[in-house]
Amino acid sequence: MTRAITETQGTLDGSGLRIAVVQSLFNRVVTDGLLAAALETLDEAGVDDVLVARVPGAFELPLVARRLARGGFDGVVALGAVVMGETDHYEHIATQAAAGLAAVATETGIPIGFGVLTVRQAEHAYARSAPGGGNKGHEAAEAVVRTADLLRRLDALVGGDGR
Numbered sequence: 001m002t003r004a005i006t007e008t009q010g011t012l013d014g015s016g017l018r019i020a021v022v023q024s025l026f027n028r029v030v031t032d033g034l035l036a037a038a039l040e041t042l043d044e045a046g047v048d049d050v051l052v053a054r055v056p057g058a059f060e061l062p063l064v065a066r067r068l069a070r071g072g073f074d075g076v077v078a079l080g081a082v083v084m085g086e087t088d089h090y091e092h093i094a095t096q097a098a099a100g101l102a103a104v105a106t107e108t109g110i111p112i113g114f115g116v117l118t119v120r121q122a123e124h125a126y127a128r129s130a131p132g133g134g135n136k137g138h139e140a141a142e143a144v145v146r147t148a149d150l151l152r153r154l155d156a157l158v159g160g161d162g163r
Contacts, residue, residue: 014149
């Protein structure tokens with residue numbers, strides 16, 4: 001028996017993509033570093049249509065990401081930093097932000113990059129938002145471009161828009 005096997009994956013070809021970045025302003029010293037790396041990555045990938053939207057905190061990320069995903073963007077990069085404090089607030093915000101962003105991706109069929117740091121110590125957030133390797137803003141933006149490109153390729157293979 002002979003069978004055809006087709007393989008595909010997304011690349012860092014962001015040409016023609018519209019990408020939105022949603023930045024939480026809470027812990028801005030951290031999220032500014034995530035944003036800088038995400039924008040650099042999108043530029044390197046050739047994305048020339050980028051919108052940056054800012055929200056008060058990580059809890060607001062899913063709502064705005066949903067609006068952007070439904071508004072014609074090919075991908076959304078969500079950036080935030082939730083640092084553990086003295087109360088359970090950290091766990092609730094981190095859990096709801098992650099669940100909300102995952103729901104947006106599955107509901108809309110648009111890739112959502114999870115660049116929300118959930119850390120126990122502020123030093124860990126600083127390390128993951130510093131320039132250079134290991135910056136999670138870079139990783140989230142790269143994941144969005146690769147996934148959006150893969151979806152483009154899959155649409156070409158199966159015909160039409162799979163949303």
